[in-house]
Amino acid sequence: MYELDMLLHGAQALFNQPMALLLALFGVTLGIIIGALPGLTATMGVAILLPFTFGMDPLSGLLMISGVFFGGIYGGSVTAILLKIPGTPAAAATAIDGFELTKKGQAGIALGTATFSSFLGGTASVFVLIFLAPVLARFALEFSASESFALAVFGLSIIASISGVSVIKGLISGFLGLLLATVGLDPMGGFPRYTGGYTELFNVPFIPVMIGLFAAAEAFKSLEDPQVRAGMAAALDRIIPPWYVFRRQLGNIARSSGLGIIIGMIPGAGADIAAFVAYNEAKRFSKTPENYGKGELGAVAACESGANGCTGGALLTMLTLGIPGDAVTAVMLGALTLQGLQPGPLLFKDHADLVFTLFAGMLVCYVMMLVVGLGSLRFMGRILQMPKSVLTPAILALCIVGTYAINNSIFDIWIMLAAGVVGYFMQKWDFPASPVVLALIMGPMAEANFRRALSLSNGSYDFLYTRPITAALLAIAIVTLMLPLLRRLWAERSGSGPSTINPAAGSSRMGTPE
Amino acid sequence: MSNAPAPGGKAGLRPQDRLATLVIAALVMAVAVAAIIVAGDFPPTMLETDVGPARFPIIFAVALLVLCAILVFNTLRAPAAPPDDPAQAEPKASYGTVAVGIVATAACLYAMEFVGYAIATPIYLFGLMWLMGRRNLIANAAIAAVLTALIYAAFAVALSVPLPVGSLFE
Numbered sequence: 001m002y003e004l005d006m007l008l009h010g011a012q013a014l015f016n017q018p019m020a021l022l023l024a025l026f027g028v029t030l031g032i033i034i035g036a037l038p039g040l041t042a043t044m045g046v047a048i049l050l051p052f053t054f055g056m057d058p059l060s061g062l063l064m065i066s067g068v069f070f071g072g073i074y075g076g077s078v079t080a081i082l083l084k085i086p087g088t089p090a091a092a093a094t095a096i097d098g099f100e101l102t103k104k105g106q107a108g109i110a111l112g113t114a115t116f117s118s119f120l121g122g123t124a125s126v127f128v129l130i131f132l133a134p135v136l137a138r139f140a141l142e143f144s145a146s147e148s149f150a151l152a153v154f155g156l157s158i159i160a161s162i163s164g165v166s167v168i169k170g171l172i173s174g175f176l177g178l179l180l181a182t183v184g185l186d187p188m189g190g191f192p193r194y195t196g197g198y199t200e201l202f203n204v205p206f207i208p209v210m211i212g213l214f215a216a217a218e219a220f221k222s223l224e225d226p227q228v229r230a231g232m233a234a235a236l237d238r239i240i241p242p243w244y245v246f247r248r249q250l251g252n253i254a255r256s257s258g259l260g261i262i263i264g265m266i267p268g269a270g271a272d273i274a275a276f277v278a279y280n281e282a283k284r285f286s287k288t289p290e291n292y293g294k295g296e297l298g299a300v301a302a303c304e305s306g307a308n309g310c311t312g313g314a315l316l317t318m319l320t321l322g323i324p325g326d327a328v329t330a331v332m333l334g335a336l337t338l339q340g341l342q343p344g345p346l347l348f349k350d351h352a353d354l355v356f357t358l359f360a361g362m363l364v365c366y367v368m369m370l371v372v373g374l375g376s377l378r379f380m381g382r383i384l385q386m387p388k389s390v391l392t393p394a395i396l397a398l399c400i401v402g403t404y405a406i407n408n409s410i411f412d413i414w415i416m417l418a419a420g421v422v423g424y425f426m427q428k429w430d431f432p433a434s435p436v437v438l439a440l441i442m443g444p445m446a447e448a449n450f451r452r453a454l455s456l457s458n459g460s461y462d463f464l465y466t467r468p469i470t471a472a473l474l475a476i477a478i479v480t481l482m483l484p485l486l487r488r489l490w491a492e493r494s495g496s497g498p499s500t501i502n503p504a505a506g507s508s509r510m511g512t513p514e
Numbered sequence: 515m516s517n518a519p520a521p522g523g524k525a526g527l528r529p530q531d532r533l534a535t536l537v538i539a540a541l542v543m544a545v546a547v548a549a550i551i552v553a554g555d556f557p558p559t560m561l562e563t564d565v566g567p568a569r570f571p572i573i574f575a576v577a578l579l580v581l582c583a584i585l586v587f588n589t590l591r592a593p594a595a596p597p598d599d600p601a602q603a604e605p606k607a608s609y610g611t612v613a614v615g616i617v618a619t620a621a622c623l624y625a626m627e628f629v630g631y632a633i634a635t636p637i638y639l640f641g642l643m644w645l646m647g648r649r650n651l652i653a654n655a656a657i658a659a660v661l662t663a664l665i666y667a668a669f670a671v672a673l674s675v676p677l678p679v680g681s682l683f684e
Contacts, residue, residue: 037668168588172542172581179549179574186567191557193567194549216619223615223646224608393642394661396619397635400626401665405675413623421616429534447570459563 003131003356010356014364020060024361027067028368032376034068035075036087038211038402042072042271046331050338058339058354063361065335066315069328070365073271073307074118074373078380081110081300083395085215085402089207090271090307092437093279093299095214096162100295108237109245111377113297114304116246119370121257121305125312126362128261133320133348143266145452146463150473151266152446155273157477158280159435160484162293167484169431177439180204187448188455200411206440208403208412212419213426213433219395220424222388239377241297249301252282256302257309264313270328271307272441278306280480315362319343319355526595535589539582546575546582614645630680636662 014020027049034045045068053061076091081098094114101110143151156174163170183194184204195201256278263274282302283292292299318329318336322343336343341351348355386394403416423433457463465471527535549571559566622638639658648654669675 033668034673037673168581168585172539172578172585175574175578175581176542176545179546179571179578182571182574186556188561188564189557189559189567191567193556193571194552220612220615224612387648389643389646389648390657390661392646393639393658396615396642397639397661397665400619400623400635401631401669401677404678405669408676410623410627410678413626417616417619417623420619424612424616425538429531429538431538451564454565455561455563457563 006352006356007130007360010353010358010360013353013357014059014360017059020057020063020361021364023056023060023064024067024365025368025372027064028071028365029067029372031068031071031073032075032078032369032372033071035072035091036078036380037405038079038085038087038215038398041076041088041207042069043328043331044405045069045072046328046335050331050335053335053338058341059357059361061339062332062335062358063365065332066358066362067365067368069332070122070308070311070362070369071372072328073311074115074122074304074369076307077114077118077300077304078111078377081114082107082380083215083391084218085395085398086210088271089210089437089441090275090310091303092210092214092272092434093275094303094307096279096293096434097296097299099218100293101297101300104295105237106295106297107381108239108377109241110297110300111381112239112241112374113246113249114300115370115373115377116241117249117253117256117301117304118308118373119366120253121260122308122311122366122369123363124254124257124305125261125264125309126359126366127312129312129316129319129362130356130359133316142469145449145456146467146470147473148266148269149446149449149453150470150477151263151269151273152442152449154473154477154480155277155442156439156446157480158276159438160481162276162279162434162438163432163484165430170435173426173431173433174435174439177436178443180209180436181206181440181443182447184444187444188451198411200407200409204440204444205412205415206437207406208416209419209440210437211399211403212416212421213423213436215395216399216416216420217423217427217433219392219399220420221427222392239374239381245297249298252285252298253301253305255285256282256306260306260309261313261316263306264310264315265317266313269445270314271310273445274310274313275303275307276438276441278302278309284480284483312362319347526593527589528595532589532592532594536586539586539589543579543582546578549575611645615642618642618645626678626680628680628682630683631666631677632662633680635665 030049031042031045035042046065049065049068053065056064072088073090076086076088077094077098079085079087080091080095081102084095084099086092086095098110098114101107156178159170159174160167163173181204183201185191185202186193192202259278259281260271260274263269263277264271279292279299279302282298283289286292286296286298288296314329315332318333320343322333333343341347341354399416399420400413403413404410406412425431426433453463454461463470464474553568553571553575556566556568618638618641622634625637626634636655636658639661640654643654643657644651666677670677
């Protein structure tokens with residue numbers, strides 16, 4: 001088999017270049033640190049390192065950048081699980097159940113599962129990149145504006161299943177997020193909407209909002225309880241999950257990785273979208289969907305394998321067609337051209353040796369990520385042993401600095417603080433924060449692609465049902481949205497629901513104090 | 515917030531939760547109405563095939579109004595929860611500390627614009643630690659200085675991400 005032969009030759013060539021391997025290790029380690037720090041994303045990490053690759057040979061430079069990319073996507077999960085600070089947007093979905101597991105004293109297993117899932121998802125995506133690149137690239141090309149709109153709607157339909165105790169409150173949060181997502185420049189005409197004259201609001205400031213809603217709100221909450229203030233959090237327990245526990249996640253990881261790979265290939269859809277979609281599908285296939293949102297290991301495995309599965313998918317369209325799947329691969333595209341390499345089918349023909357050595361290096365990067373990740377978790381877990389009265393101020397300071405780091409803007413920090421205060425009150429009265437973040441990610445994608453598709457079809461709405469992929473995705477979205485509502489109605493009719501229905505919440509919930 | 519089950523198996527709402535839910539719904543409805551009014555001033559689209567910049571915000575705002583109306587209806591219809599059993603009552607949350615923490619964060623941001631990260635952050639950290647019950651002033655000062663230095667080292671030194679210097683020192 002041509003690909004396998006080339007891969008083995010590539011591996012041989014790679015191990016003759018120890019400097020390239022060393023730089024890959026540096027990239028992975030730096031990526032994990034960047035991913036773990038709030039406000040610093042994999043995109044930013046790749047952009048920071050790009051100038052350093054000018055003087056390097058193509059393999060070393062590209063491997064180092066790949067290492068930052070892979071490590072950056074994974075690193076976000078560490079602080080998401082330990083502190084509910086999603087280091088990267090992709091880790092916002094991981095934070096939902098990951099932090100709940102930490103509260104239950106299972107941070108170690110959650111972190112270990114996240115590491116193994118990231119490794120498996122990422123490695124699977126690189127294998128797909130190696131063996132199925134041409135076939136899948138053609139499928140990805142079928143995605144035009146209408147399919148991207150349908151994918152965004154499918155992503156938004158997840159709101160119903162991440163709403164927590166009340167679908168109505170979840171939908172209110174989601175639509176509030178969608179309304180917030182319209183702040184900024186109109187995607188078609190460029191007209192500024194709801195910006196109040198502030199140029200800082202020309203783009204939706206979704207990372208400050210995300211940091212505020214998740215991390216700052218949680219920190220404010222820990223200020224209110226005197227017992228928590230004085231207390232010391234639990235130590236990290238075992239890190240490597242028992243085989244009988246992890247074995248149950250393998251199907252979930254395979255499905256989530258596949259979803260991540262496909263979503264990664266679609267231009268404009270990145271690891272954040274993959275993580276949320278994987279979360280929803282894992283919940284739908286789970287035998288215990290009611291545990292999602294309360295600390296379910298399957299949710300962590302799904303989000304991390306989905307997000308890391310995205311890496312190979314995004315690289316696939318970038319390398320085979322020259323179309324970057326997300327912002328990180330857009331920067332990597334720049335790195336490739338700086339090295340004098342032109343992405344596209346000819347890259348595989350003219351520079352096959354380099355490409356397959358790079359693929360072998362990517363697989364090694366994922367092994368490095370697993371080793372560095374597992375090796376550093378015990379150290380990172382010590383964070384949990386800090387007294388809350390030190391940890392909470394440190395989290396708030398990190399929120400401030402991390403938010404500032406995005407655009408070097410104090411204005412962004414004010415937005416983060418406002419989101420933190422709003423998030424605190426939302427948390428108090430059971431309005432979930434995740435739908436707001438999901439809507440901020442998916443909303444602009446849905447609107448821009450809907451309007452593009454409408455223009456492409458000369459103002460006709462036919463594209464909603466005449467294009468098979470669009471119609472299928474929209475149909476699945478409707479089912480996903482309606483299923484929780486129908487389940488609840490069914491539960492009420494069968495008599496198991498009314499005793500636990502809170503009419504104000506519109507959902508089943510016992511009155512246990514939080 | 516707790517929604518204790520009411521007699522007869524029906525879950526109920528405590529008066530303060532009912533009031534809070536109604537206030538939040540009213541605020542969200544006010545935001546939605548404001549969004550619709552402002553969207554009325556958006557210019558029409560130049561493209562015949564486009565729906566224009568106002569269509570999506572208006573759809574989202576109308577959906578919010580409908581959802582909030584449902585929430586208000588459900589909240590008003592919900593039975594009252596029985597009074598809390600004092601033996602099982604939750605420990606009283608100290609909202610004053612949260613308010614002071616939020617004000618301190620705002621003050622830190624305001625100060626950071628003038629005096630920069632290096633001065634505003636250690637004072638802020640010191641104050642929060644004191645607010646959270648740590649009364650050892652020397653240890654607090656040392657921890658605040660170390661945390662400030664660590665964050666500075668990670669962002670400004672290792673990753674070359676500039677931190678606010680403050681207008682007084684620029």
